[in-house]
Amino acid sequence: MRLAAQRQSTTGTPSERASVGDVRKVYRGRDIEVSFDLDLCVHIGECLRGHHGVFNLERRPWVLPDEADVDAVAEIVERCPSGALLYRRLDGGASEEHQGTKVTPIRNGPLLVTGNVEVRREDGTIESLPRATLCRCGFSKHKPFCDNQHLAIDFQAPGLPFKIHLSPVRPRLKEPISKSEDPRRLS
Ligand code: SF4
Ligand code: FES
Numbered sequence: 001m002r003l004a005a006q007r008q009s010t011t012g013t014p015s016e017r018a019s020v021g022d023v024r025k026v027y028r029g030r031d032i033e034v035s036f037d038l039d040l041c042v043h044i045g046e047c048l049r050g051h052h053g054v055f056n057l058e059r060r061p062w063v064l065p066d067e068a069d070v071d072a073v074a075e076i077v078e079r080c081p082s083g084a085l086l087y088r089r090l091d092g093g094a095s096e097e098h099q100g101t102k103v104t105p106i107r108n109g110p111l112l113v114t115g116n117v118e119v120r121r122e123d124g125t126i127e128s129l130p131r132a133t134l135c136r137c138g139f140s141k142h143k144p145f146c147d148n149q150h151l152a153i154d155f156q157a158p159g160l161p162f163k164i165h166l167s168p169v170r171p172r173l174k175e176p177i178s179k180s181e182d183p184r185r186l187s
Pocket of ligand 2: 109110111134135136137138139140141145146147148149150151
């Protein structure tokens with residue numbers, strides 16, 4: 001099963017369909033392409049912790065896919081819970097695969113879904129992702145995706161804890177930086 005983010009209209013012709021490039025930035029390497037959608041990011045910091053050569057905020061572009069072995073890059077991207085980071089192998093290597101679709105409640109936070117996630121929007125577009133963090137507190141301004149508003153309202157619910165890695169995009173456990181402050185919006 002090959003899973004990649006895409007938006008498609010159920011009614012439009014191919015030329016009318018919104019493409020990944022509308023919201024995603026694409027970082028193409030020799031053997032692998034990495035893409036990033038800041039709107040989906042929940043600021044866990046797995047990317048920045050994963051490999052300083054590949055994911056580095058002090059540089060533009062902040063993602064350089066060729067700075068590590070292609071399998072290592074794919075493995076780091078798959079640790080991104082929100083689907084903000086995705087990859088596409090250009091070397092013929094295996095694409096991201098999941099056995100079925102799983103829903104895991106995150107303690108005091110969103111539902112983590114892995115598998116073949118299709119999110120249908122009001123305008124009829126469908127976003128397909130292999131991973132997603134979906135709001136369950138009801139306060140996200142970017143529903144159905146989590147945007148960390150659960151932190152602002154001190155949402156309490158049982159579940160597995162996220163491992164949060166403090167980083168420039170998450171300087172404090174309970175307070176990610178805003179999207180307008182995030183350096184990744186520019187690179
Ligand atoms: S959700 Fe976490 S791992 Fe994914 S891009 Fe955002 S900070 Fe990086
Ligand atoms: S669960 Fe994160 S914003 Fe609702």
